Amino acid sequence: MHELAITVIGPDRTGIVADVAEALAEVGANLTDSTMTRLRGHFAMTLICTGAGVEAASLALEPLDGVTTTVREVSQADAATNGEPWVVSVHGADRLGIVAAVARVVAAEGGNITDLSTRLTGTLYVLIAEIDLPAGASEELAERLAVAGAELGVEVTLRPAESELL
Amino acid sequence: MTEGRVRPVVTAPAAVLSTVGAEVDPTSPEVVQLAADLVATMRVSPGCVGLAAPQVGVGVQVFAVDVTGHPKAVTTHGAFVLCNAKIVEASRWKAGREGCMSVPDLTGDVKRAGRVMVEAVAPGTGEPVTLSTDAFEARALQHEIDHCAGKLFLDRVAGAHAIYQRRVYL
Ligand SMILES: [Zn+2]
Numbered sequence: 476m477h478e479l480a481i482t483v484i485g486p487d488r489t490g491i492v493a494d495v496a497e498a499l500a501e502v503g504a505n506l507t508d509s510t511m512t513r514l515r516g517h518f519a520m521t522l523i524c525t526g527a528g529v530e531a532a533s534l535a536l537e538p539l540d541g542v543t544t545t546v547r548e549v550s551q552a553d554a555a556t557n558g559e560p561w562v563v564s565v566h567g568a569d570r571l572g573i574v575a576a577v578a579r580v581v582a583a584e585g586g587n588i589t590d591l592s593t594r595l596t597g598t599l600y601v602l603i604a605e606i607d608l609p610a611g612a613s614e615e616l617a618e619r620l621a622v623a624g625a626e627l628g629v630e631v632t633l634r635p636a637e638s639e640l641l
Numbered sequence: 642m643t644e645g646r647v648r649p650v651v652t653a654p655a656a657v658l659s660t661v662g663a664e665v666d667p668t669s670p671e672v673v674q675l676a677a678d679l680v681a682t683m684r685v686s687p688g689c690v691g692l693a694a695p696q697v698g699v700g701v702q703v704f705a706v707d708v709t710g711h712p713k714a715v716t717t718h719g720a721f722v723l724c725n726a727k728i729v730e731a732s733r734w735k736a737g738r739e740g741c742m743s744v745p746d747l748t749g750d751v752k753r754a755g756r757v758m759v760e761a762v763a764p765g766t767g768e769p770v771t772l773s774t775d776a777f778e779a780r781a782l783q784h785e786i787d788h789c790a791g792k793l794f795l796d797r798v799a800g801a802h803a804i805y806q807r808r809v810y811l
Contacts, residue, residue, distance in 0.1 A: 506669045566795045568654040589800035596746035599653045603801045632796040637736075637752055 479504065479524040479532055485542030487518040494539055495541045499524060502531040518542070523549075554587065558607035560636035563620065567629025569600040576604060577631070580623045585609045586618040600629070605636060643673050645681025648697040652743045653793060657695045662702040667724040667767040671702060673763040676722040676764035679705035683720075689742055691781040693788030696743050702726065703764065706778065706783035713737075714775035723770060726761035726786050728754075730773075737780060739794050740807060748805050749798035753780045 484523060492511060499506065509522035524532065528583050529548050536544040565577055581588060581604065590605040608616065617633045624631035651657060665672045675694060678693045683692040683705050690711060693704035707720035731754035740748040759772045774782065785795065798804050 487776075496782065532780055562800055564796050564798060566653060566793065567659075592801045594747060594803065594804060594806070596806075597652070599744070599746075601795055601804060603749065603795075603798055603804055605801050629654075630793075632792075634797075 476625060476638070477525075477548050478507070478551055480526060480528065480547050481520075481522050481532065481536070482545045483518070483520040483522075483536065483539070483542050484513075484544075485518050485539075487513050487516055488541075491518050491539075491542070492520070495520060495536070496550070498535040498539065499527070499532060502527045502535045504532050505536070532616060556587070556607045558585075558587065558609050560589075561608050561613060561616075562634055562636045563602070563604045563605050564632045564634075565600075565602040565624065565629050567624075567627065568599060569595055569598055570627065573600055573627055573629060574602060576623050576627055577604070578619070580607055580619045581616065584612050584619065586612065586616060643677040644656060645677035645679070645684075647682045647685050648678050650682065650686070650692070650696050650742050651698050652745060653744070653795075657700050658743055658788070659700055660695065660700045661791045662693075662695055662700050664725045665701045665703055667762045667764045672701075672724060674726075675699060675701070675703055675763050676705070679703065679722060680707075680720060683707060684811055686742060690777075691785045693785045695791070697786050700791075702789040703791060706781045706785060708778045708781050710747075710804045711777050713780075715776035715778075716774045718772060718774065720807075721772075722763055722764050723759070723761035723772075726759050726782070728757050728786060729745065729760050729804065730756075730758035731783075733757050736799060736809075738805075739780065739786070740783060741794055742794065743788075744793060744809065746807055747795070748807050749794050750803040751794050751797045752799060753783045755779055757782060760785070 478511045481485040504524040504527035586606040586608045595600045620631045691706040694701045705722045708714040733755035756775045
């Protein structure tokens with residue numbers, strides 16, 4: 476079965492999630508996985524839907540005021556991950572290229588970033604990334620991150636993600 | 642009794658916050674003054690339940706804690722200052738939200754031990770102190786001991802979605 480990948484971005488306002496969800500429900504699009512957040516006052520939503528075509532979903536979203544939407548068909552992806560879950564924290568003075576440098580180091584060690592958030596508050600830049608890392612790669616990654624952190628003048632920590640089941 | 646002076650609190654990114662603090666001679670006059678200053682600064686800072694020397698720009702292992710009256714506190718030891726503190730026992734790990742005067746705009750979910758035993762020395766006398774506590778006081782101790790080791794809560798947050806913009810109510 477095909478899925479739709481949809482993005483909705485625009486200035487945040489009350490009721491925007493309701494508007495998006497309603498518009499999609501009206502054309503039979505079923506929200507499966509979705510994530511929504513506010514980035515400096517911008518509403519940002521990405522979601523996967525099933526049950527509707529690209530055209531129907533696009534038309535349904537078109538009347539929404541002030542938002543930019545994209546709709547595309549994607550083939551069902553393998554959600555399985557292999558590797559061990561780790562968390563990387565980076566914080567320091569804001570400068571160009573922190574995310575790029577850290578992400579490149581993670582990728583070079585075979586680590587896949589599965590979740591990422593960054594925050595700029597004042598001059599403090601904070602990056603938290605969750606990564607899937609091949610078994611046994613953490614030590615080398617920690618060393619390379621330390622080198623990259625020193626070059627960028629930021630603090631970097633790598634630690635195993637907590638994942639107890641209760 | 643040394644009179645404490647309020648010192649300015651430094652915020653991230655400041656190098657001193659990410660530097661491992663040096664051990665101190667708890668009987669030295671500078672450390673006694675610092676201890677009093679930490680308490681004085683903590684007192685004038687609304688909502689502040691702990692303050693470590695690196696937060697006032699001094700890279701040493703000294704911190705003040707006072708969780709008296711905090712709704713999440715169970716065991717409390719009032720206001721106190723410890724030097725060269727180490728956690729010797731930790732158990733009952735639990736996630737909780739915490740903030741920091743040196744990271745004023747963010748909070749984060751951090752897993753901390755709900756029960757700890759800490760060994761330290763007291764400023765002034767230099768006497769050894771062993772302190773067992775739990776709940777919020779245990780969390781505060783771990784947060785401050787982290788400061789003394791050059792760590793912020795940002796270095797321990799649970800995941801990408803475990804940091805939050807602090808709401809400001811004016
Ligand atoms: Zn703090």
